[in-house]
Amino acid sequence: MCQHQPPCPTADSADREAARLTAHHPEQGWSLLCNGVLLFEDTGELLPDGQIIAPHRPLQAGRVVRAA
Incomplete structure (x- = not known):
């Protein structure tokens, strides 16, 4: 699990995208x-x-977005 302090948000949290990167492949x-x-x-x-x-x-x- 996360060893960061403070801990990263869990995958179930609404702010899950705020967790730190462990691998990045742009x-x-x-x-x-x-x-x-x-x-x-x-x-x-x-x-x-x-x-x-x-x-x-x-x-x-x-x-402006319109339905066809």
């Missing part, structure tokens, strides 16, 4: 956080239990 588009979360460049996540968190990039300010 050329492949992913990073491994101390809490076991795989964080992808597109802001998607894969939790240690296999749960997928869809990308959650905010829309650009002033951009």
Whole structure:
């Protein structure tokens, strides 16, 4: 488990992305956080239990999105 002080947020926490990096591979588009979360460049996540968190990039300010 996390040895950092203060401890990193767990994978179940809402602020799980605040955990420290243990591996960073920008050329492949992913990073491994101390809490076991795989964080992808597109802001998607894969939790240690296999749960997928869809990308959650905010829309650009002033951009209009319409359904077809």
